Amino acid sequence: MNAAILPGSVIGANPNAPEYLLAVDALTVSFDGFKAVNDVSFYVDPNEIRVIIGPNGAGKTTVLDLICGRTRASAGSIKYKGQELTKLTESAIVQAGVGRKFQTPSIYDDLTVFENLEISFPRGRSVFGALTFKRDAQVRERIHEIAETIFLKDQLLERAEFLSHGQKQWLEIGMLLIQDPELLMLDEPVAGMSVGERIKTAELLNQIIVGRSVLVIEHDMKFVEDIAHRVTVLHQGKVLSEGSMERVKNDPKVIEVYLGH
Amino acid sequence: MKNPVQTLTKSVTVNDNPFMKPIEWLSLAVLALVLLVVLPSLLDAFRLNLVGKYLTYAFVALGLVICWGYAGILSLGQGCFFGLGGYCMAMYLKLEASSVENTKIQSTPGIPDFMDWNQITALPWFWKPFQSLPLTLILVVAVPVLFAFVISAALFKRRVGGTYFAIITQAIAAILTILIVGQQGYTGGINGITDLRTLHGWDIRTDGAHTILYFVNGGLLIGCILIAQFVKKSKLGRILVAMRDKEDRVRFSGYSVAGFKVFAFCLAAAFAAIGGAMFTLQVGFMSPSFVGIVPSIEMVIYAAVGGRMSLFGAVWGTLLVNWAKTSFSESFPDLWLFGLGALFIAVVLAFPNGLAGIWREHVEPRLTRRVKGLRAPPPAIVPHGAPAE
Numbered sequence: 001m002n003a004a005i006l007p008g009s010v011i012g013a014n015p016n017a018p019e020y021l022l023a024v025d026a027l028t029v030s031f032d033g034f035k036a037v038n039d040v041s042f043y044v045d046p047n048e049i050r051v052i053i054g055p056n057g058a059g060k061t062t063v064l065d066l067i068c069g070r071t072r073a074s075a076g077s078i079k080y081k082g083q084e085l086t087k088l089t090e091s092a093i094v095q096a097g098v099g100r101k102f103q104t105p106s107i108y109d110d111l112t113v114f115e116n117l118e119i120s121f122p123r124g125r126s127v128f129g130a131l132t133f134k135r136d137a138q139v140r141e142r143i144h145e146i147a148e149t150i151f152l153k154d155q156l157l158e159r160a161e162f163l164s165h166g167q168k169q170w171l172e173i174g175m176l177l178i179q180d181p182e183l184l185m186l187d188e189p190v191a192g193m194s195v196g197e198r199i200k201t202a203e204l205l206n207q208i209i210v211g212r213s214v215l216v217i218e219h220d221m222k223f224v225e226d227i228a229h230r231v232t233v234l235h236q237g238k239v240l241s242e243g244s245m246e247r248v249k250n251d252p253k254v255i256e257v258y259l260g261h
Numbered sequence: 262m263k264n265p266v267q268t269l270t271k272s273v274t275v276n277d278n279p280f281m282k283p284i285e286w287l288s289l290a291v292l293a294l295v296l297l298v299v300l301p302s303l304l305d306a307f308r309l310n311l312v313g314k315y316l317t318y319a320f321v322a323l324g325l326v327i328c329w330g331y332a333g334i335l336s337l338g339q340g341c342f343f344g345l346g347g348y349c350m351a352m353y354l355k356l357e358a359s360s361v362e363n364t365k366i367q368s369t370p371g372i373p374d375f376m377d378w379n380q381i382t383a384l385p386w387f388w389k390p391f392q393s394l395p396l397t398l399i400l401v402v403a404v405p406v407l408f409a410f411v412i413s414a415a416l417f418k419r420r421v422g423g424t425y426f427a428i429i430t431q432a433i434a435a436i437l438t439i440l441i442v443g444q445q446g447y448t449g450g451i452n453g454i455t456d457l458r459t460l461h462g463w464d465i466r467t468d469g470a471h472t473i474l475y476f477v478n479g480g481l482l483i484g485c486i487l488i489a490q491f492v493k494k495s496k497l498g499r500i501l502v503a504m505r506d507k508e509d510r511v512r513f514s515g516y517s518v519a520g521f522k523v524f525a526f527c528l529a530a531a532f533a534a535i536g537g538a539m540f541t542l543q544v545g546f547m548s549p550s551f552v553g554i555v556p557s558i559e560m561v562i563y564a565a566v567g568g569r570m571s572l573f574g575a576v577w578g579t580l581l582v583n584w585a586k587t588s589f590s591e592s593f594p595d596l597w598l599f600g601l602g603a604l605f606i607a608v609v610l611a612f613p614n615g616l617a618g619i620w621r622e623h624v625e626p627r628l629t630r631r632v633k634g635l636r637a638p639p640p641a642i643v644p645h646g647a648p649a650e
Contacts, residue, residue: 068513070509070513089517090512090513091512091515091516091517094513094514094515095515099513100513102509102510102513106507106509106510107507107510108502108503108506108507108510109506110502110503110505110506111499111502111503114277115499116503118496118499119496119499119500119503119511119514120514122515124496125515125516125517126517126520127497127520127521127524130495130496130497130500130516130521131491131492131495131496131497132495133495133496133497135277135278135496172510175510175514179514179515
């Protein structure tokens with residue numbers, strides 16, 4: 001399914017077929033001399049939920065920005081299925097199979113939930129393609145399926161601006177799901193959510209993990225414990241610690257800079 | 262309409278995205294009726310020609326609805342494209358009017374009079390394509406669109422947007438005016454290209470020709486409305502709205518945002534160019550005074566007054582403002598520009614959706630209630646958000 005919509009990523013043609021889905025190597029970015037991300041390396045396996053934690057200003061969001069092409073790396077490499085991402089345009093990165101959710105819900109207020117999802121449907125992405133795009137049965141079914149997954153099937157015809165904060169977050173996750181990315185990056189998906197919504201979101205993430213990897217930035221430690229396979233701790237632009245939640249939690253360095261307070 | 266839930270599911274699965282809603286068909290029918298039947302039968306040839314001139318601006322306003330209203334790209338330089346379209350048409354007409362026979366008193370017969378006055382002895386290369394009518398008709402649209410493409414591709418690829426884009430388009434309008442005025446020998450200078458007579462042998466100065474051109478203009482305008490409606494209704498139209506809201510979200514959904522903006526800007530330029538060409542044909546001349554900053558801003562005001570999200574509103578807004586302009590500027594020539602400025606401020610502050618907004622919020626609900634009141638019994642509650650049947 002993924003291979004069919006990702007013409008750029010022919011794994012079979014690559015003799016050094018990568019074992020990691022995402023390999024971030026010695027990644028550095030400096031803004032006017034300030035290194036927001038400094039020599040960061042980490043590797044994400046297929047079907048892994050990786051959570052990045054760290055205090056404010058640790059460079060977590062910048063790492064996601066670098067992967068999705070919003071910020072250009074000063075040095076280092078980001079390989080996604082063996083393909084170098086640092087040189088690709090944002091839309092090419094998305095088309096290669098990387099989806100990204102922003103920190104604040106980033107949805108189209110003036111459109112309905114249905115239309116929001118439809119825009120993310122991975123077809124008709126060129127100007128001409130968008131002009132001739134047909135809302136056929138395949139599109140409708142997929143949108144209904146996703147809407148069901150993200151608990152919004154009764155809100156399909158509602159304008160997105162009228163959704164609650166939690167519903168907006170789900171909608172954005174749904175907009176990513178419909179792209180069927182192999183790597184899904186979520187920036188604080190449960191920030192500002194109620195307890196009930198958090199539980200549902202964790203359930204949602206565990207459900208959508210099948211067949212893809214998820215890279216999550218989150219502050220809520222309870223939530224992180226619920227979902228993370230592995231955790232990477234960033235501090236001042238560098239990787240401070242990495243491993244299972246259990247290990248990271250007991251790492252004295254991590255306790256000192258982050259978990260201690 | 263029997264069961265709300267049924268209506269809901271049905272509207273999702275069957276035709277939830279018709280080309281035009283009934284109310285839109287009705288709006289189109291009313292507009293066509295007024296433009297093609299009512300006005301021609303009520304107005305004398307002179308007044309009808311005046312309305313025809315106003316309607317050429319409606320093409321620009323229509324383009325602004327897509328470009329500004331939908332895509333959120335405010336252009337303060339639409340006069341450029343209106344003017345370029347108009348100049349392309351004028352160049353053809355001028356060449357036809359400058360036959361060797363008509364210009365035999367010149368030192369170089371067969372070239373436009375203003376070239377002769379400026380000691381130019383041969384037709385410049387860029388005038389040559391305009392000796393052919395089919396080529397001219399293509400160039401009328403192609404030249405402004407190409408110009409729009411170059412500007413917008415250069416700026417949007419560099420992520421220049423919003424106010425900066427608006428200011429740059431305004432600067433371009435000013436530059437183009439200065440260029441046209443300065444190159445008198447090639448462009449006719451400040452006077453523009455005047456004394457136009459025939460289109461492929463057909464005298465365009467008669468009342469009869471004016472009437473025919475009025476209908477051609479009206480037909481083209483309705484054609485452009487339908488094209489704009491098609492764009493608006495397509496996924497591209499929704500992407501434009503989405504881009505206006507959350508550009509980054511669209512970009513990170515796999516779209517090249519710049520390409521879509523370029524498309525919207527070029528479409529607006531194409532509409533403006535058609536309007537410009539029709540202006541030249543109906544008014545009989547083209548001059549730099551339709552290219553610069555003031556006309557460009559006036560055109561934005563037409564779209565704002567009509568409602569920048571409404572295709573039909575743009576046409577009505579253009580007609581209304583121009584009618585007001587003609588009436589007021591005859592009586593109070595000094596005050597008119599202040600009045601226009603005040604109108605723009607008032608519309609933006611009080612009615613951000615213009616005439617179309619007033620219609621949608623105040624008139625339409627009442628009409629619907631009236632119509633529904635006549636029908637018995639009242640229909641079941643339509644679920645929120647379901648499209649009106």
